[in-house]
Amino acid sequence: MNKSRLNNYFHSLFPIPEEIVKRITAPFCHFTLDKNLTLIEKNTISTKTYFLEEGYMRSYILNEENEEITTNIYVAPCFVNDFLSFFKKQPTKVIYQTITDCSFWETSLENVQKNFHTIPEFREFSRLLFVINYSKLNDRLIEMASQKAETRYLNLLKEQPLVIQHFPLKIIASYLGITDSTLSRIRKEISKI
Amino acid sequence: MNKSRLNNYFHSLFPIPEEIVKRITAPFCHFTLDKNLTLIEKNTISTKTYFLEEGYMRSYILNEENEEITTNIYVAPCFVNDFLSFFKKQPTKVIYQTITDCSFWETSLENVQKNFHTIPEFREFSRLLFVINYSKLNDRLIEMASQKAETRYLNLLKEQPLVIQHFPLKIIASYLGITDSTLSRIRKEISKI
DNA sequence: AGGATCACTTGATAAATGTCAAGAAATTAA
């Protein structure tokens, strides 16, 4: 299996010497999942971290009425990880599911820990990954608090045009915090212009 | 100056030997700020990390209409840090402001970096701080996307009862993503019950 | 103390979004 996309991802975030990236990614294992399957189940402790090499995913929770609320969407290439479960060894509250057929590279918490404590570049990389994820979440929160649904949809369209093609309307709607009827109307409204 | 509250904070998150905490906090400097003052200005690069020992703060941005949108509130004891600016050496988009008189402990990025790469317990602590902050943000986002304003206010009341006493209504409203009129009406509605 | 500013409340009305239900279109399964 060719690890070039995995290796490139490390380089793209942070300048790391080639041989160190190879050392980091050596223990990663490849696997695939068909669409509409669960990568991480609810109430399990996630002991692996995943690199989504190809495909589309989402994470979601079930609210009191057992409705699915999409909490995040993932477009390859990116890491997919339940931070809370992985680092605090707690059961996940969130379900991670493939939307399309996906291919992954996975590695264990033990390996992450080993790298974190022995490879300075890996620590910097991990922290940067956190900073970026935190910052994206923060931007989404600000948007949610201050923009109306149509604006949020238009932003998503601009930032992640592929999402609209690969995710069903219902999932995009709940990701944006609106109902599917409303999103359908927003689309109609936009298409007029 | 007594560092016990700063030191205790390290212990409270993660079991760390006393002497290591002392080594970590040794270079922290104490200072105070009166209320309604700016801790981190917009468009500056934040090169310090702050521990809020006592008092209340918020972070906010200005939107296109130059209205203040409160992005986060801080209740001592906690760390206050613009992750994006601090770790990526970028100008902040966010303003950090005291709400009440506050007392802080500060340290430099260089010191954080030194500790991060030389003290394993400090790395674990830092990462845990990230995980916790990320997770809180995630919970807020889910709430914002799926609960109505009254529910969000009642949750805040339950989770952070002191916030309601120390922050003006306007700031709480924008933190909850609503206008001050609406929050005033929500309060009236709740008081009826 | 007195005027200025700020924080909060309230009313009338408008805009944004949700709910429920039905039907059309697309996809999946047998």
Add this chain to the structure above:
DNA sequence: TTAATTTCTTGACATTTATCAAGTGATCCT
């Protein structure tokens, strides 16, 4: 291919929240 299921759209109507404007009370300033 047909039937079943899911996805998307749309209408009628309800609820939530925003907007604007005015008024009251509190606080700050010199």
